[in-house]
Amino acid sequence: MHLWLQIILNGILQGGILGISALAFSLQWGVMNLINLAHGSFQILAAYVAMVLLQRLGLDPFLAMPLVFLIFLAGGYLLQFGIINRVISGNLFMTLLLTYGLDFVLANFMILLFTADYKSVNTPYANSSWHLLGFQFPIVRTLALIFLVILSLLLWLFLEYSRTGRAIRATSMGTEPARLMGLKIPKVYALTFGLSSGLAAIGGIFFGLSNAFSPAAGGPLTVGAFVVTILGGVGTSWGPLVGGLILGVLDAVGSVILGPTYVNIITFGLLLIILILRPTGVLGRAAT
Amino acid sequence: MLAIKDLSVGYGDTKVLWDINLEIAPGEIVALIGVNGAGKTTLLKTLMGLLPPWTGSIRYRGQELSRLDTHRIVKLGINLTPQGRLLFTGMSVEENLLMGAYLRRDSEVKHDLKHIYDLFPRLSERKRQRAGTLSGGEQQMCALGRSLMSRPSLLLLDEMSLGLAPIVVEMLLDLVVEIRGQGTTVLLVEQDIEEALLRADRGYVLEGGRMEMSGPSPDLLSNASLRVAYLGLA
Structure with a gap:
């Protein structure tokens, strides 16, 4: 019994990392109808940046986090403004093609800089755990879940109550009326992509702290974010938390029952079931 | 105030105006009058910079609009209440109204919000409700209120009466007259030509993408061919 509770706990904590990743992915998808296939590689790049900052400057990843967030915010803004905006109003296929190409470029850029070998962000606490009531709480994953709750809350407050957040929501509900209010859609999109790139970077740092990674690790992260987003509902502030917890627990339990090799069956099986039964996600509203 | 000269517009290869x-x-x-497909909405979209004109000019207070972005046109004081209302359906009524004032940085937004609630007590009762849950008439009030929140100098109204009960239409059109009284110039696009011309000073008739007729409202109202075409009256 205790073992199973620990397994479920591990799943819940894994949901934190999954959720932060999906927070970014879902924001892009919900606001711009953009499915960013380079999402995972963005996160891996952030993990490498954290690794370099730690190795070269001795900067702890948590202290580096605000800096990495800002770098990715600026980079994401420029990327959207300069490149993605050119195809965003076209059909979905064009943006898929563009972000697929972007993923390719990023992954190979990382191979060039860091080789294809597995690396990790080696902090003294990376593999340590807190112990409470006989259960093990891996420090990084526990913090990831706490961060996910805080980031979801901050994102929700920003979207709901700030002038800019309201502009982002308005644009997500219709670009034509948004333009008629005087909004500059390319800027709203650039800001949205910048913000979600910053969030993706935070997710990437957490991933790098708790897993070994290589330039090829981006793909599975994108798929994970996709499934969590579908589970929680596209474009909802709390969907990534809900979706992350569900997928985290099911993966943890499933990998014990079926063996870790078959865990993808659960991920994709779940995706299929959700798309058939409730395509709007757990928290999503019908027909957005 | 507004002068449109020899304007031609189209979609793709198809000329519409x-x-x-x-x-x-x-x-x-x-009043701008015409049946479905005459090109009324196309003209309004072009005025707002949502469609690029092919040829011709649009001058507003001496400034050329035809190459400006929509946000610049809104900033100049022109506002469109679009056909079909195009509310932000997932937002509350109050948020929709505040979106109308998005470009304003002055301190009187709150005051204007209260003014809109005075004009439309129904919106005041439902200010926390999602705009998508309002009735058709309430949605039109919300869309009009949203436009007014921008304090427009020139207000473009596209088919306000569409799908609404006659009593609501009367109320909204009477309000348009009141809005004009407060200094806003109005271009009223309607299919309901009698209701529109009764309140307008002048009218234009658009047919198949061409301006077929124009003149003072009383003249148009008594024009025999218009009465036959639009009102089915001899």
Whole structure:
């Protein structure tokens, strides 16, 4: 019994990392109808940046986090403004093609800089755990879940109550009326992509702290974010938390029952079931 | 105030408007009349910079609009209440109204919000409700209120009466007259020509993408061919 509770706990904590990743992915998808296939590689790049900052400057990843967030915010803004905006109003296929190409470029850029070998962000606490009531709480994953709750809350407050957040929501509900209010859609999109790139970077740092990674690790992260987003509902502030917890627990339990090799069956099986039964996600509203 | 000269517009290869000429003087209510597909909405979208004109010019207070982005046109004080209302359906009524004032940085937004609630007590009762859950008439009030929140100098109203009960239409159109009284110039686009011309100073008739007729409202109202075509009256 205790073992199973620990397994479920591990799943819940894994949901934190999954959720932060999906927070970014879902924001892009919900606001711009953009499915960013380079999402995972963005996160891996952030993990490498954290690794370099730690190795070269001795900067702890948590202290580096605000800096990495800002770098990715600026980079994401420029990327959207300069490149993605050119195809965003076209059909979905064009943006898929563009972000697929972007993923390719990023992954190979990382191979060039860091080789294809597995690396990790080696902090003294990376593999340590807190112990409470006989259960093990891996420090990084526990913090990831706490961060996910805080980031979801901050994102929700920003979207709901700030002038800019309201502009982002308005644009997500219709670009034509948004333009008629005087909004500059390319800027709203650039800001949205910048913000979600910053969030993706935070997710990437957490991933790098708790897993070994290589330039090829981006793909599975994108798929994970996709499934969590579908589970929680596209474009909802709390969907990534809900979706992350569900997928985290099911993966943890499933990998014990079926063996870790078959865990993808659960991920994709779940995706299929959700798309058939409730395509709007757990928290999503019908027909957005 | 607004002068449209020899304007032609189209979608893709298809020309929709041919050599349109239209003028509006400050303080006027001008009605633009035409059946479905005549090109009324296309003209309004072009005025707002949502569609690029092929040829011709649009001058507003002496400034050329035809190459400006929509946000610049909104900033100049022109506002469109679009056909089908295009509310932000997932937002509350109050958020929709505040979106109308998005470009404003002055301190009187709160005051204007209260003014809108005075005009439309129904919106005040439902200010926390999602706009998508309002009735058709309430949605139109919300869309009109949203436009007014921008404090427009020139207000473009596209088919306000569409799908609404006659009593609501009367109320909204009477309000348009009141809005004009407060200094806003109005271009009123309607299919309900009698209701529109009864309140407008002048009217233009758009047919198949061409401006077929224009003149003072009483003249148009008594024009025999218009009465046959639009009202089915001999």
